[in-house]
Amino acid sequence: MTEPVLTFTDRGIYCPAGDFHIDPWRPVDRALITHGHADHARPGHGAYLATTGALPVIRHRLGQINAEDIAYGTARTIGGARVSFHPAGHLPGSAQIRVEVGGQVWVASGDYKTTPDGLSEPFEPVRCHAFITECTFGLPVFTWPSQDSVAADINAWWADNAAQGRASLLGAYSLGKAQRLLSVLDAQQGPILTHGAVEATNAILRTQGYALPDTIPVTPDMDAKAHKGALILAPPSALTSAWARRFGPASTGFASGWMRLRGIRRRRAMDRGFVVSDHADWSGLHQAIKATGAEKIFATHGYTEIFARWLKTYGYDAEVVPTEFGGEEEAS
Amino acid sequence: MKRFAALFTAIDQTTKTTAKTKALADYFTQAPDSDKLWCIALFLGRRPKRAVTTTALREWAAERAGIPLWLLEESYPIVGDLAETLALILPPPQQTSDHSLTHWIDVLRALHDAPQDDRKPRILEAWDQLDATERFLFNKLITGGFRIGVSRKLMTRALAQATGQEEATLAHKLMGGWTPESTSFHALIEAENPAADQSRPYPFYLAHQLDDTPDTLGDPADWQAEWKWDGIRGQLILRDNAHHVWSRGEELMTDRFPEFARAIDFLPPGTVLDGEIVAWDGAQPLPFNTLQPRIGRKTVPKKLLREAPVILLAYDLLEHGGHDQRDVPLADRRAALTTLLADLPEDAPIRLPPTLPFDTWNSLTDTRAKAREMRAEGLMLKRCNSPYLSGRKKGDWWKWKLAPLTVDAVMIYAQQGHGRRANLFTDFTFAVWQGNDLVPFAKAYSGLTDAEFEDITRWVRKNTLQRFGPVRQVRPEHVFEIAFEGIQPSTRHKSGIALRFPRMARWRHDKTAQEANTLDDLHALLAAYG
Numbered sequence: 001m002t003e004p005v006l007t008f009t010d011r012g013i014y015c016p017a018g019d020f021h022i023d024p025w026r027p028v029d030r031a032l033i034t035h036g037h038a039d040h041a042r043p044g045h046g047a048y049l050a051t052t053g054a055l056p057v058i059r060h061r062l063g064q065i066n067a068e069d070i071a072y073g074t075a076r077t078i079g080g081a082r083v084s085f086h087p088a089g090h091l092p093g094s095a096q097i098r099v100e101v102g103g104q105v106w107v108a109s110g111d112y113k114t115t116p117d118g119l120s121e122p123f124e125p126v127r128c129h130a131f132i133t134e135c136t137f138g139l140p141v142f143t144w145p146s147q148d149s150v151a152a153d154i155n156a157w158w159a160d161n162a163a164q165g166r167a168s169l170l171g172a173y174s175l176g177k178a179q180r181l182l183s184v185l186d187a188q189q190g191p192i193l194t195h196g197a198v199e200a201t202n203a204i205l206r207t208q209g210y211a212l213p214d215t216i217p218v219t220p221d222m223d224a225k226a227h228k229g230a231l232i233l234a235p236p237s238a239l240t241s242a243w244a245r246r247f248g249p250a251s252t253g254f255a256s257g258w259m260r261l262r263g264i265r266r267r268r269a270m271d272r273g274f275v276v277s278d279h280a281d282w283s284g285l286h287q288a289i290k291a292t293g294a295e296k297i298f299a300t301h302g303y304t305e306i307f308a309r310w311l312k313t314y315g316y317d318a319e320v321v322p323t324e325f326g327g328e329e330e331a332s
Numbered sequence: 333m334k335r336f337a338a339l340f341t342a343i344d345q346t347t348k349t350t351a352k353t354k355a356l357a358d359y360f361t362q363a364p365d366s367d368k369l370w371c372i373a374l375f376l377g378r379r380p381k382r383a384v385t386t387t388a389l390r391e392w393a394a395e396r397a398g399i400p401l402w403l404l405e406e407s408y409p410i411v412g413d414l415a416e417t418l419a420l421i422l423p424p425p426q427q428t429s430d431h432s433l434t435h436w437i438d439v440l441r442a443l444h445d446a447p448q449d450d451r452k453p454r455i456l457e458a459w460d461q462l463d464a465t466e467r468f469l470f471n472k473l474i475t476g477g478f479r480i481g482v483s484r485k486l487m488t489r490a491l492a493q494a495t496g497q498e499e500a501t502l503a504h505k506l507m508g509g510w511t512p513e514s515t516s517f518h519a520l521i522e523a524e525n526p527a528a529d530q531s532r533p534y535p536f537y538l539a540h541q542l543d544d545t546p547d548t549l550g551d552p553a554d555w556q557a558e559w560k561w562d563g564i565r566g567q568l569i570l571r572d573n574a575h576h577v578w579s580r581g582e583e584l585m586t587d588r589f590p591e592f593a594r595a596i597d598f599l600p601p602g603t604v605l606d607g608e609i610v611a612w613d614g615a616q617p618l619p620f621n622t623l624q625p626r627i628g629r630k631t632v633p634k635k636l637l638r639e640a641p642v643i644l645l646a647y648d649l650l651e652h653g654g655h656d657q658r659d660v661p662l663a664d665r666r667a668a669l670t671t672l673l674a675d676l677p678e679d680a681p682i683r684l685p686p687t688l689p690f691d692t693w694n695s696l697t698d699t700r701a702k703a704r705e706m707r708a709e710g711l712m713l714k715r716c717n718s719p720y721l722s723g724r725k726k727g728d729w730w731k732w733k734l735a736p737l738t739v740d741a742v743m744i745y746a747q748q749g750h751g752r753r754a755n756l757f758t759d760f761t762f763a764v765w766q767g768n769d770l771v772p773f774a775k776a777y778s779g780l781t782d783a784e785f786e787d788i789t790r791w792v793r794k795n796t797l798q799r800f801g802p803v804r805q806v807r808p809e810h811v812f813e814i815a816f817e818g819i820q821p822s823t824r825h826k827s828g829i830a831l832r833f834p835r836m837a838r839w840r841h842d843k844t845a846q847e848a849n850t851l852d853d854l855h856a857l858l859a860a861y862g
Contacts, residue, residue, distance in 0.1 A: 139407045140399050141420035260420070262344070262468075263412040263754030266481075267782065271346050306406045313400065 005081070005099050005106040006132065008298075008321050013108055013132065017101040018081030021045075022108045025323075032083065034110025035094035036061060036175055051085050053093025053121065056204045057175060072121065088112035089123030090278050091176030092210055098126050106130040107292060113277065114284040117147060119183045119210060120176075125291030132298040132321065133289060136279040137257050138307035144257065144281040150274050151184035157253060157272055162190055162229030167250040171236035171270065174198045176278050178233050179205055179212060181255055187213040191227045194218065195234035195243070224248075239270070257281070289316075335363055336371065336433040337465045343480055352482065356490035365517035366434040372520075373512045375487055376582075379476045383443035384451055386414060386475055392452055393418040396459065409802050412754020415471030422459055422467065429461040436470055437512075479751065485723055495521060500535075503722050508532035509584050531576040531584070533567040534604065534650045534658065535722035538580075539712060539729035546693045546713065546732060556662060556716050557688040557696055559708035560731055561645055562620050562818070562832070563610035564627065568644055568682070570596055570603045571654075577609075587630060591642055591681040598676050602654030605669075605682070606720075607646035617645075617707040619820045619862075620832055645685040646673065647712075650720060658720040662728075665720070703734050704861055709817055710734045736815035737857055739849040740840055742808045744770055746792045749777065756785045757792040757804075760836075762814055764827075766851040770808055773827035773854060774816070779836035788839075811843040812836045819858050827851060829858055 007014050012024030020030040027044035034040055034050075036057040041050070048067035050058055055069040070076060072095065075084045080102075085095035090111040097108045105128040112134065116122040154170070161168040172178045174197040182202070185192060192215045194202060199217040206212055218224060218232065224246040232247060239252055252270040257277025259265050265273040279302075280288055289297060289311070297318040299308045304320040311318035342355035360368055373379075394404045404421060411417040439458060443451050462470055472478055488506065492499045502521070508529050510520055542549075549555060565580040575595050577585045586592070589609065611618035611626070622640045626632065649657055649669040657665055666687070673684040688711070690696040700711050710733035718728035741762035749758035759777040763770035780788070788810070798805040818832035828851075 139410060140397060140403060141407045141411055141417060143420075261411055261754060262416055263751050265344075266752045267756075269347050271348075303406075303410070306403070310400075310403055 002102065002104055005101045005104050005130070006108065008323075012323070015078075015081050015099055015101070018078040018083065018099070020049075020078055020081075020083075022097055022099075023110065030078075032097055033058060034088065034097060034108070035090055037091075037111070040110060051093050051095045053208065054095065055093070056208060057093070057201060060200065060204055072124075086126050087121035087124045089114060089116065089120050092120050092179065092205055092208070094120060094176075096124075096126060098128065104129050106132070107294075108132045109134055109288070111136070111279055112288065113280045114288050115144070115147070117180050117183075117278070119180050120278075123288070125288065127293045129294055130296040130298065131289060131292045131294035132300060133285065134279065135285060135299050135302035135304055135307040137277065137281055138285055138299070138303040138310075140282050142257060142260055142277075142281045143283060144260075144277060145275055147184065147276070150255075150276050154181070154184070154253070154255070154274055155186045155189060157251070158185070158231045159189055161251045165228075165249065167229075167247040168231040169239050169244055169247065169250045169252045170231060170233050171239045171252070171254040172198075172233060172256075172276075174235045175201045177255060177276065178202075178235075179210070180278065181233065181276070182212050182215065185213065185231065190229035190231065191216055193224075193227060193230050193232040195232070195238050197235050197238075198233050218246075333433055333436055333462065333466045333469065334430050335359070336367065337463070337469055339371070340469055340480060341465055343482060349486060353486055353490045353493065356482065356487060357493035360491055360494035364432060364434070366512070367432050369512045369515070369517040369520065370433055370437055372487065372491075372506065374473075374478045375480070375482045376484065376506065377476075377478065378511065379473060379478075380437050380440050381444055382474060382476070383440050383446075384455060384474060388452070389418060389455070389471070389474065390414075392455060393422055393459075396456060397421040397423060409748050410755055412748070412750040412752075415475045416468050418471050419464055419468040425460050425462060425467075427461045428463075437473060440473055491521065497521075500722055503535045504532070507535055507582065508578075530571045530574065531569060531578075533569060533576075533578040533582070534606075534656075534720075536565065536567070536580050536606070537721045537729060538724040539731040540724065540726050542713065542730040542732040546696065546730075549693075549713065549730070552690060552693055552696070554716055556666065556714045557690055557699070558647055558685060558712045558714070559688070559703065559706055560710045560712045560733060561608040561610055561617060561685070562707070562709045563608040563617065563623060563642075563645070566607065566609045566644065567650070568592055568595060568603075568605045568607070568646070569651075570599055571601055573601060588626060588632060589642055590632065590637070592644065594681060598680055598682070599672065600653070602651060603672070604649070604651035605644060605646040606648035606650055607644045607682075607685075609642050609644055611640040612643040619707065619818065621820050621822070621830055643681045643683055646682050647685055648720065661717040661719065662714055663716040700732065700734065704818075733817075736817055736837070737819065737861060738813050738815045738837060739764065739854060739857070740811050740843060740847065741774065741814050742770055742845045742848045743788075743806060743810045743812060744772060744808050745803050746788075746806050747803050753785070755789075757789045758785050760812075762812065762834075763808070764849045764851050764854055771827050771851050773825065773829060773851070774814055774831050774834040776812075776814060776834045776836050779815070780839065784839055808845050811840040811845060811848050813838040813840055819854070819862050821858060821862060827854065829854055829862075 011026045011028055013022040020032055021028045022032045023034055023040040024031050025042055029046040031045040032049045035054050041058045043062050048065050052069040052071055070085055072085055072087055075082055082100040084098045088094040088096045088110050099106050107126050107128040112123055114123045158168045172181050178198040194215045194217055202212055225248045253272040254268055254270045255274040255276040259273030260275045295317055297311050297316050298321045300321050300323045308318040308320045339355055339359045343352045390404055394401045408417045488499050488503050491502050509531050567578045569576040575592055577589050577592055579585050611623040626640050649665045652668055688699055703710050713730040713732055715728040741764050743760045744763045745761035746757040747759040749756055761772050762774050763772045792806055795807040796804045814834050815837035816831040816834040820830050822830035
C-alpha cells in the first residue's frame with residue numbers, strides 16, 4: 001500500500017512528501033494556492049505559490065506576502081513531490097494543482113467549471129489516480145443555461161430598464177463573476193458603472209492584459225443619476241445597502257448558480273435572478289471526473305455526502321472530505 | 333400555457349406590487365375566458381382534482397431523468413418545492429407546443445378517468461412538450477399550492493383594472509363554492525346580476541393587531557369591546573331553507589358541523605351571521621385542542637359530537653331579511669342581531685356573545701387581564717359607527733391580545749424549510765429540562781428574521797450530531813424564548829402538554845442551555861392557565 005500523495009488535516013490539504021499545503025485555512029509554512037477567493041487564499045502563510053495569472057489579485061488582497069508565481073503547465077519539484085498548475089476555468093488565473101509522488105498522481109481541483117467563459121483560461125482535464133473535487137452544485141437540479149442565453153437575458157433586462165428610465169443594479173462577486181459578466185455585457189447599450197470593490201479587481205486584470213470593456217467607477221462625489229440608462233455592477237451586499245440608493249429608480253438583479261432555485265431567488269428579493277456560476281454544474285462535475293480517469297474521488301465542499309453516494313453507485317471509490325472552504329458562492 | 337407561463341414569470345420576476353397587478357390585469361384583458369377563470373381559481377388556491385399521486389410523479393421523473401429515486405428525494409428539500417424539483421431534473425423537452433392553460437387542465441382531468449397504465453405515458457408526453465417554466469406550472473397543477481405572491485387583494489385589484497368593476501363587488505363575486513367547471517368567466521365576473529349562488533358568503537372583515545395602547549384610539553365611547561374567542565372564524569348562511577357554513581379560508585364546512593342544521597328552525601331565511609365557531613361546554617368555550625379533531629374530519633362520529641359539541645358565537649349580522657347589512661353601522665347591526673337572537677332556546681347552537689361595557693381604557697385593560705379565565709385570547713375593539721369592510725383594513729377593528737406566555741427552551745432538532753425558506757434551517761424542535769434530560773415539548777418555525785435563520789443555518793450545518801432523514805439532531809446549545817397563546821394537557825406528547833401557536837419570540841444569546849426552563853415550570857404554567 002503506497003502512502004497517500006495528499007492527506008487531509010485540520011489546516012487543509014497536505015502533501016507529506018513535499019511538506020506543503022494546498023489552500024490551507026490556517027497559517028502554514030508553504031502554501032500552494034489555486035485562486036484568489038478568500039476561502040482559498042488566506043493570510044498568514046510563510047510562502048505562497050500561485051499562477052502568474054492569479055498572483056496579482058492575491059497580492060492585492062493579502063498585502064505583503066512572500067510569494068512566487070508559476071506558469072500553467074510548468075513542473076516544479078518541491079521536496080519529494082512534482083507539482084504543476086493547470087487551468088480550472090473558475091476565474092482568470094485559477095488552477096487545479098497536480099501533485100505527483102512516486103508515480104502516483106493526485107489532483108486538487110480547487111473550484112472549477114468546465115464550460116469556457118471567454119475570459120478565464122478554459123478548464124483543462126488532467127489525468128490522475130485520485131481527484132479531489134469540489135461539488136458546490138453537486139445535485140441533478142443544477143444545470144446551467146448557456147452563457148450566450150444568459151448574456152442575452154441580462155442585456156435585454158438592461159435595455160428594458162433603460163427604456164423605462166430605471167438603472168440596472170447587477171449584483172455579482174467582485175472577483176471573477178463581475179469580470180465575467182462585464183465581458184459579456186453589450187457596452188453599446190449604455191454606461192457601465194462599477195462599485196469600488198469590483199473596480200479594484202478590474203484594474204488588476206486589465207494590467208494583466210485581460211480584455212474588459214470600459215467602466216466608470218462610482219465615487220462619492222459623482223452625480224450617480226447623471227448616467228442615464230446605466231448598468232451598475234456591485235457586490236451583492238452593496239445592492240441592499242444605502243450605497244445603492246444613489247442611482248434613483250432601479251431594477252435589481254443577481255447573478256449566481258443559486259438563482260436556479262426559485263425559493264432562493266425569492267429570498268434574495270431581487271427583481272431578477274440570472275443563473276450564472278463559476279462552478280461546474282451537475283453534468284460538468286461528471287464530465288470533469290470522467291476526464292481525469294481517476295478511480296479515487298474525494299468530494300470536498302458542497303453537497304458532498306449526496307454527491308459521494310451517487311459516485312459510489314457509479315462504481316467510483318468516493319469519499320467525503322470535510323473542508324472549511326465555502327466562500328463566495330457557497331452561501332445561498 | 334406560454335401566455336400563462338409568461339404571466340407567472342412576470343409576477344415572479346418582480347417584487348413590486350404595481351408590476352404584478354399590471355401583469356395580471358393584462359392577462360385578464362388578453363387571455364381566453366376559460367384560461368382567465370382557471371387563473372383566478374388557481375391563484376385562489378383551487379386546483380383540478382389530483383389525477384396522479386406525487387409518489388408516481390417522483391418515480392416517473394427520476395426514471396425519465398436517469399437518476400435513482402433517492403437522489404431526487406435528497407434534492408427535494410434543498411429545492412424546497414416538489415413541482416420545481418421535478419421540473420429541474422427532467423431532461424430538456426424534445427418537442428414544442430402551445431396549448432392553452434385550459435387544454436393542460438383538461439389533459440389532467442381526463443387522466444382522472446383514464447386507466448392506470450395510460451397515465452404515465454400521458455404525463456411523460458406532457459413533460460416532453462413543455463419548457464422549464466411551463467413544466468413547473470404543469471406540475472403545480474397536479475401538486476397544488478400556487479403560492480406565487482399574488483394575494484386575493486392583488487388579484488381583485490387586477491380584475492377591477494381589467495373589468496372596470498369595483499374591487500368590493502369583485503371580492504364578493506369571488507367568494508363561495510364556484511369551480512371553473514361549474515361557472516364561466518362571464519357568469520362569475522362579468523354578469524351584472526350574478527346567477528344567485530345561495531351559498532355565497534361575504535368577504536370577511538379582518539382585524540389588525542393593536543400594538544399601541546388603546547388610548548391612541550380616542551374616545552372609549554366610540555368603541556365596542558368583546559372577548560376575542562379562540563375558535564374557527566365562520567359565516568353561517570341561511571337562505572332558501574338551507575344552511576351553509578364557511579370558514580375564513582373559504583372552505584365550505586357545512587358537513588363538518590351538523591349542529592348548525594337546526595339553525596333554520598329558529599332563524600328566518602335571508603340571514604347571514606359572522607362569528608367564531610367554538611367547542612362549548614354549556615357555559616364557556618372548551619380549549620382549542622378540543623375543537624381540533626373536528627376540523628380535520630369531513631364526517632363526524634357521534635362520540636366526537638358528544639365530546640366536542642360546537643356553537644357559533646355570533647357577533648355580527650351581515651344579511652338580514654335577505655338584505656346586505658354591511659353598510660349599516662356596527663351599533664345598528666348589533667342591535668338588530670340582539671333582537672334576532674333574543675328568543676333562541678337555551679340549547680340552540682348559536683349564542684350572542686356579550687359586549688364588555690367600559691368607561692375608560694384603564695378599566696378595559698383590567699377586563700382584558702381576565703381573558704384567559706374566559707378562555708379568550710384577549711379583546712376585540714370595534715368602532716361603533718363602522719361599516720363591515722372586506723379584507724384586512726386598518727382603523728375600525730382591532731384585536732388586542734393578551735401578552736403571550738413564554739418559556740426559555742433549548743433547540744434540539746432542526747429541519748429545512750420549504751419554498752422561500754428552502755436550504756435554510758427554519759423548523760425547530762424545542763426541549764426543556766427534566767433532571768439531566770431534555771424533553772421535547774414544542775415545534776416552532778416562525779419569529780426569527782431571515783438573517784437569524786441564516787446564522788442558525790450555518791451553525792446547524794457545523795453542529796449536527798445525527799441525522800434522521802431530513803431531521804438533524806443538533807448540539808443542545810442554543811436557547812430560544814418560545815411564546816404561545818395557551819397550554820393544555822396532552823396524552824399525545826411525551827411532555828404531557830400541548831401548546832397553542834408556539835413561535836420563537838427571541839433568540840436568547842445571553843442564556844446557556846443549562847439556564848433554560850424545566851418541565852416542572854411548564855406544568856406550573858399548565859396548572860395556572862390550562
